[in-house]
Amino acid sequence: MMSQRYSLRCSFPLIIQIAEAHRKPRWLPIAKSKIYRIPKRPEISQEERLELRRINNNYNTKMRAIRRFYAEEWVREKSTLESATSEMSQRLEADEWLRCEELNEMWNKTIAAEREERRAQELTIMEEYSLARMEAKDKDLRERISKASAKIRKEKELCTTFVTPENLEETIDRILSNTVDYNFAIDLKGNTYQGRDSNIQNEDKKIQASN
Amino acid sequence: MTTKVVKYVGRTTDFKGKTLWEIVGSLKNFGVGRLITRQVFQRYPEPTFMKIVKVETCPDEERRRVRVWVEKTFRGRKLPQLTEIYRTSYKPDYQLVHKDEEEKLLQAAATVKHKSDILPNSIEMPPLMKRFIMRDHEKKGVQPMKEYVMPLSYKHSPNRVERIAEGDEKPTIEFTMGLGTPVSPTLYEGIPLQ
Numbered sequence A: 001m002m003s004q005r006y007s008l009r010c011s012f013p014l015i016i017q018i019a020e021a022h023r024k025p026r027w028l029p030i031a032k033s034k035i036y037r038i039p040k041r042p043e044i045s046q047e048e049r050l051e052l053r054r055i056n057n058n059y060n061t062k063m064r065a066i067r068r069f070y071a072e073e074w075v076r077e078k079s080t081l082e083s084a085t086s087e088m089s090q091r092l093e094a095d096e097w098l099r100c101e102e103l104n105e106m107w108n109k110t111i112a113a114e115r116e117e118r119r120a121q122e123l124t125i126m127e128e129y130s131l132a133r134m135e136a137k138d139k140d141l142r143e144r145i146s147k148a149s150a151k152i153r154k155e156k157e158l159c160t161t162f163v164t165p166e167n168l169e170e171t172i173d174r175i176l177s178n179t180v181d182y183n184f185a186i187d188l189k190g191n192t193y194q195g196r197d198s199n200i201q202n203e204d205k206k207i208q209a210s211n
Numbered sequence B: 001m002t003t004k005v006v007k008y009v010g011r012t013t014d015f016k017g018k019t020l021w022e023i024v025g026s027l028k029n030f031g032v033g034r035l036i037t038r039q040v041f042q043r044y045p046e047p048t049f050m051k052i053v054k055v056e057t058c059p060d061e062e063r064r065r066v067r068v069w070v071e072k073t074f075r076g077r078k079l080p081q082l083t084e085i086y087r088t089s090y091k092p093d094y095q096l097v098h099k100d101e102e103e104k105l106l107q108a109a110a111t112v113k114h115k116s117d118i119l120p121n122s123i124e125m126p127p128l129m130k131r132f133i134m135r136d137h138e139k140k141g142v143q144p145m146k147e148y149v150m151p152l153s154y155k156h157s158p159n160r161v162e163r164i165a166e167g168d169e170k171p172t173i174e175f176t177m178g179l180g181t182p183v184s185p186t187l188y189e190g191i192p193l194q
Helices: A002-011 A046-083 A087-159 A168-177 A203-210 B020-024 B039-043 B099-110 B127-140
Strands: A184-186 A192-194 B035-038 B049-056 B067-074 B083-085 B094-096 B122-124 B149-151
Touching: A046 B122, A046 B149, B020 B094, B035 B039
Parallel strands: none
Antiparallel strands: A184 A192, B035 B049, B035 B094, B049 B067, B067 B083, B122 B149
């Protein structure tokens, strides 16, 4: 039983009421051993029955009277509070109002002073922050400008070798006169032989020739 | 052949008889004009019975019920208006009065001496409540009450035999905050009351 209850509590933690933990939950069926049990009817003698009925009736009547009394009193108090038309209550209310206003003024003053202080503090913090930010930004800008100027300088240096319409013919002539052959051959030993037309001494043949 | 014996199984009940439809449905003209009684009303010494005036059957969904209007005589006092029986008509507590017994019942009802009991309309407060109210009034500065009584209210019922006191009428039945006078003093033997 405990394990079942425990599992139920784990799966439905919101439905199970801890206050009712000593009871079997409502949705569990009648136990198998109790299913055909017919509870014995309590035997109450006629005398006792009559006396109980009298006592209970009296109790209910009295309780109804008490409830009614308090309900009516509540209604009466509520209505008097709501109306509040008498002069005394109005005067009391005005006094209360003045007192409340004074208190409110005082609170407002203290809170205003606190607020001023806090605002000044906030302002200094903000100024510091913005100054730091501006400085950082300036620094960043300066760095970027210096980087850019360095790049420009480099480009300007490179600029002298550019081909322009003026020196086009000259350049073509120069290139044609100095042709560069990038082809090369490579042998098994890793020797490179530049150029397509260069002469290659075949070592094997040389060896054969020497022999 | 075995004898026909009905053996009831389960919880017992105070009811005795049939449902109203079982009675009314098997009678000529739905039993208009016949007398019926209820077992639970037999606890009073005065006769209580009802005369069927009008019967309306109910739709199939409400097959255990029937709507019946009756002239009710409760504890020998005939109620001025007809009573409708619908909500309680399913209760197996109604009994048909034999035709030869009707006259006897009617005569018994006619010879009942009506008591003119008057119920109080106010009751004294309980002692603790009195103290509370006294202290409350002192605190508020209101002048204290002269008599610590509160009004009584009773459940509305057309069956009420007693009358509720009006104004300063002297009631014949008194309710006090104590135990009161017991109905069966044998239960309190050896116990000093008050």
